[in-house]
Amino acid sequence: MMVIRAFESGVASLKSKGSYGDLTYAYKGPAHLSIGQEAAAVGAAMALTPDDHIFGSHRSHGEFLAKGLAAIQRLGDNALTSIMEAHGDGALLRTVETHLPDETEHGLAESFLLLGLLAEMFMREIGFNGGMGGSMHAFFTPFGAYPNNAIVGASAGIATGAALWMKSDCRESIAVSMVGDGATGCGPVWEALNFAGMAQFERLWDNAGFLPVLFFFTNNFYAMGGQTSGETMSWDRLARVGAGLRDDAYHAETVDGTNPLAVADAVQRKRQVLLDGKGPAILDVECYRFSGHSTTDVNAYRTKDEIAAWGAVDPILTYRDSLVAEGILDTAAADAIQSEVEARMNAVFMAAADPEIAPPPRLGNDGAGIGRKMFAGSETPSDGHAPEPMSDPANVARIRQNARKSRGGRDANGELLSPLKAITLRDGLFEAILHAALTDPRVVIYGEECREWGGAFGVYRGLADLFPHDRVFNAPISEAAIVATAIGAAMEGGRPVVELMYADFIGRAGDELFNQLAKWQAMSNGLLSVPVVVRCSVGSKYGAQHSQDWSGLAAHVPGLKIIYPATPRDAKGLMASALASDDPVIVFESQRLYDRVELFQDEVPEGNYKIPFGAPDIKRAGNDVTVLTIGPTLYPALEAADSLAGHDVSLEIIDARSLVPFDYGPILDSVAKTGRLLLVSEACERGSFAMTLATNVTRFAFDALEAPPRVLGCPNWIVPGAGLEQGYFPQPFDIEDAILTDLMGVTGHDRKGSRRWDDLALARSGL
Amino acid sequence: MARVELRMPELGNEITEAMIDAFLKGAGDKVLEGEEIVTITTPKVTMDLEAPATGTVLEVLVEEDDIIAVGTVLAVIET
The missing domain is CATH 3.40.50.920 (Rossmann fold)
Structure with a gap:
């Protein structure tokens, strides 16, 4: 807690005075500080292992540092050394060894954590995300700290997707959505809450159990300047949002967020519930931010008396006092810890600000370096074996029917064949997706009505006969959660293929597609890839809200690959490329083309083949x-x-x-x-x-x-x-x-x- | 005694034809109203068509793999 307080006080000082300790520096980035909330962050981190993953908010320096320090404490010297050497070819570690030397591996790791975060905030090359993320986004996956998100509530869906993949992968770990009380006003958060506890996880999945995701609401009573309880929310107590969910109300409870031990106790209990498959869980962690929303906040919305009343239960002072009262720490030792923390922080700030020690990213004079970070541009084949399908594919009606069809679109006389007699664009998409699902255990297919119905337009007809629910399942009508969970699952190693039914519904997943899916490859500086395939049909005949071609809207957003095939052969080959790609791909499919047979080539090849992106x-x-x-x-x-x-x-x-x-x-x-x-x-x-x-x-x-x-x-x-x-x-x-x-x-x-x-x-x- | 026809039904504007996958009942078989008689496939779905009345299948007018238009008589049932 003292490390977090010192770190954020340093940032606050730079923003307000332009100096901190021995450093004079104009910090131009954002500073959404959590001064006062340290016990919530530290308590949570104490109960989590490095394999548990947190997904935070724009106000997550504290959560990031706490998770990192807790991971460092649990990891052995060898593990720490290999993590630090592997990151960025060891550049950050070498900087720490040279400028912030320490006798112990753990001491080095602590400076590595602090410098990696601060350098990221200062947009430097050795920052954890190469300066591409900054204050609101910094993360470092080897310590279990996954992306922090500047969009309020966005982490709820992404953490839920991470939990989806943890469940599919049978991991003994949990995902934690760490968002604020204000996020309970966001629709996508409600979608994530519902998704995480879908009845099918218990009733229909072989590996029964709900998603291991903890919705940890850091409740500081304000959403920027609006007071949540009593003003902008309908709930009087945040924990009550659980009442609308499962019978167990997601085990929701309110916790004293000024006491780190109370928070650790609650997180430890919820973690076990999640590992037992009995989650999801909600924690309403009440605490207070002494600092403003940001440094431009003049606290017009709260009184000095209120701030003073919470000051009396400042977690750092009360915890220190209780340790002294119990004889665990004496005041001299407590002061020594404070001095040690401040000395280290001063050195870290000096190093991070020094362009000789921590230079800005080498992007080239033209800035084209950022362009090179936008896409992975790679394919990473699966190194695992997909489980045997539930039945012999040769016995599935769809596959039997396709086997009888002509691979070309015309008969021997050159006459056009019926879509019932020849492979169509719909079949081409099906064959590419079937191949991926049969051969790649990372592929998981979902969306509204994807299973028994076979997708609203029949592309998936037959898949439900072959694959259990953990490979092909029906999602609720929650486009934001469909895309957000796909992003989270992809960050954890899955390869989700999700369907939005109509391109018009892109609006319902706007943030997820345009701010999340498109950006994390670059914002993570390549630390993460987001291999998600999003299928959207383009309709007709159904009027203004079911017929729009929004391919151009998607193409406008940097970071997405966009394909729009028009023939069966192209559809199969481009879909195969999309499924193999490490980058996110949006596939537009015209409903008027699903029945099109192949007119341009002799046939649609039976085997799997790829057509490269970008080739008219x-x-x-x-x-x-x-x-x-x-x-x-x-x-x-x-x-x-x-x-x-x-x-x-x-x-x-x-x-x-x-x-x-x-x-x-x-x-x-x-x-x-x-x-x-x-x-x-x-x-x-x-x-x-x-x-x-x-x-x-x-x-x-x-x-x-x-x-x-x-x-x-x-x-x-x-x-x-x-x-x-x-x-x-x-x-x-x-x-x-x-x-x-x-x-x-x-x-x-x-x-x-x-x-x-x-x-x-x-x-x-x-x- | 009456003769009732089983026809290829309307399945929405998009669907104009279907293919016969399999006949589950043949001429001479007794069927109950609602019992599945024939499996058809459209570009989007595979579905079973039910007997429109209880009786005996008098004749089957199409063969497996035939492509049939909406409205085509597939079989006749004598009640």
């Missing part, structure tokens, strides 16, 4: 106009090509296949030949990925262009329902109109489509 594919060669299609627009483009061939206009059709990454090479080569480019997509035109492609092609092929590239997307409207879609999604005649009028300047062309809009006038009215 020429689906039809031509000379006059290049048409770059995204997703299902490939097919209307083919119709337009057939029609225009009658007018001696030859189209070269290129299917983007991936949005991120993307190789412009084939497009630029094609435009060099044709001089004209039409980009077709089902996303709204404004801010779409097609616009990005058009901009870059204009820049890099300007001299070759006979006309400006034309983007043909959807109008900036809601998607209309069935019957009205022809005026919304690009049709073959719209493509013909755009080519003949805008790109080829054919005079007197009789437009067949309705798109005669003045785009500049529409823009002025917000359309």
Whole structure:
């Protein structure tokens, strides 16, 4: 507790005065301090092993330091040495040995912990996360300290996912969500609470037992400046949130968070409950933060009397007094500990701030170094064997039916085959996922209605006959929890494949996809990978909230790989790449394409194969106009090509296949030949990925262009329902109109489509 | 005595056809109303169709692996 207090007091001093001890330094980062809450952090850490993993909040310096110190105490010298040497090729350890020498391995490890955190806050290369995380995010997995999260409540779902994988992996450990009382106002926290105690864990899973996750709420009575109990929450006592959950109310109890021994006792008891499969558990740990929310907080929302009353039960003073009263410590020894802590802290602060000792990350003059951290770019094959399936795959109806199907899309006479007679895009996805599930024990598949139903669109039909619930299960209608748990499970070594049913539901998992899934590879400086495959179907006929192509929205967020296959062969090969990738991949699947059979290649290979990300594919060669299609627009483009061939206009059709990454090479080569480019997509035109492609092609092929590239997307409207879609999604005649009028300047062309809009006038009215 | 037809049902706008997987009952078999007679597969699901009435299967009009359109008569039951 004294170490945490000294550390945070140092940070507070730097923020407010620009100095601490012997150091003068302008610290520019955030400082969300937990001064006063030390007993909660230390008590929890005392009861946890290094194999138990904590997932904290933006206010987690104390929890991180406590967990680290507790792990150091439990680990032997050899283990500590190998952990410190392995991290960052030993750079942090060498800095500690040189500038903060200590006679013992444990002493070195303590300075390693402090310097690794402070250097991270100062955005230095030797920081635990290479300066990519900073104050609110710093973590170090070998000590069981997993990502701290600047999004309030986000750790609840991620910790639940970690517990999911701990359970699947039969580990003797628990995951701890360490968020504040304010997080009980966040929807994703409620989703995580429900997910962790789903009845199926007890009733349907072979390895019966609920998820070993402890929801540890550090309850300091304030969510920034709003008072939780009595103002912004409906509960009067936080522990009561358990009442809405299982009959055992998740064993919820309120704990005196000013007493480290009371907290340790409670965490130890809950930990055993979790290991027995009887969790999850909730702890409402009441404590107080003397410091403001951040250093700009002037405490306008609380009185001096209130702060003074809590000051009387300052955990450090009361614990020290009790040790002295019991004769365990005398005041001289207590003062000596204080001096020792302050001396070490002074040295750590001096070292962390010194750019000679702790230089900033080497990112290159152009800053491109951060770019190199965004993706793992690797594949890590499984080193384990998947358990035998529950039945012989050859006896599963779906697989038997597929075996009778033609691998190509046409019969001997060139006639198109029924989707019941030929492998479809749906089957291609199924085959890639089946292969992964049969061969890779890390693969776990879930989402709404994934099991008996086989997914809302039948991609998974047959999997429930082969795999038990720990491999394929139905999730609640909780998109945030579905994605958050996948992230947590992936951080622990799993390979989740999750389904969001409709791309429109991305909004329900917005933070999880855009702030969490996309960012932890880079924010961890490569300490963690997040190999999650997220499947989203793109609908039609169901109107504005079930038909949106949000592929461009996803492509806008750095850190996600995005694929949008349009043929069975591409779907199978790209899905195989997604399943093998160490990076997160969002797969867009058009519902209108699930029944498409293979038209472009002789067949969809039976065995597993991969198609690399980022390789646009020429689906039809031509000379006059290049048409770059995204997703299902490939097919209307083919119709337009057939029609225009009658007018001696030859189209070269290129299917983007991936949005991120993307190789412009084939497009630029094609435009060099044709001089004209039409980009077709089902996303709204404004801010779409097609616009990005058009901009870059204009820049890099300007001299070759006979006309400006034309983007043909959807109008900036809601998607209309069935019957009205022809005026919304690009049709073959719209493509013909755009080519003949805008790109080829054919005079007197009789437009067949309705798109005669003045785009500049529409823009002025917000359309 | 009446003749009742078992037809390929409407399964939503998306589904226009299905494939016959297997007949669970053949001509001459006695069936109860609600008893499963035939297994069909659409692109999305495999499902069993039930006898619309109690009686004897008079004739089966399709074969396994046939692709049948919505509304096709699959079998006739004599009550």
